[in-house]
Amino acid sequence: MQLSEWPLPSSATLGSSVRAKGMEREIKRRLPWAWRKFLKVEDGTVTLDAPGADAAEFDALSAIVGKTLGGIAALPILPSEAEDILGISSRERHKWLDDDGRLRSAETKTVKLRGRAKAVTFHVFEPRFIEHVLDSGLTEIWREEDIAAAAENRRRAAGKAPQTRAGKRSGKARKAVSSPNDEVPPDLAGWDEFDAEGLLR
16 A cells, blocks of 8 residues: 655644645646645645555656645635635625735736636736735725725715706706796787897897
């Protein structure tokens, strides 16, 4: 039986099962296709169980896993991983990334996913930055800032509403008072002949 185990520390996964699963995919991607199904990540442990491999083959597979784990903590954090680590929604991630830049992007990645006609481009994040956001409790601070900003916007909108209504009322009043020059000539008998004489000019 050929079996090896390696620890996958929480400092690498940042406590996220989603990130741990992403790391499992990354390690498998480095292995030959036939051996990928023999690797799994569970409960902070990477396990390679390849019963059909000979000693030399297993040593080569183990070397790939060990080398990949050496730099695994520096892997960019994907959007779904960031949401899981920080406990935020997709809407919050988009707002804090696109609207005001509080959630700082490391770079963008473009990949072609199986079954999709078009490539997908998305932002990824630097692990140490996400760890800083997590440890500093910045998501709660940002949420409180958003609540305060929304309340201020509602207050301003409420203040402008009476002015807007007053402006509409005064506009209607102005339309109701027509100019003397716009008056329709009175419908009186003989008015046309009287007006033709020009006596009122």
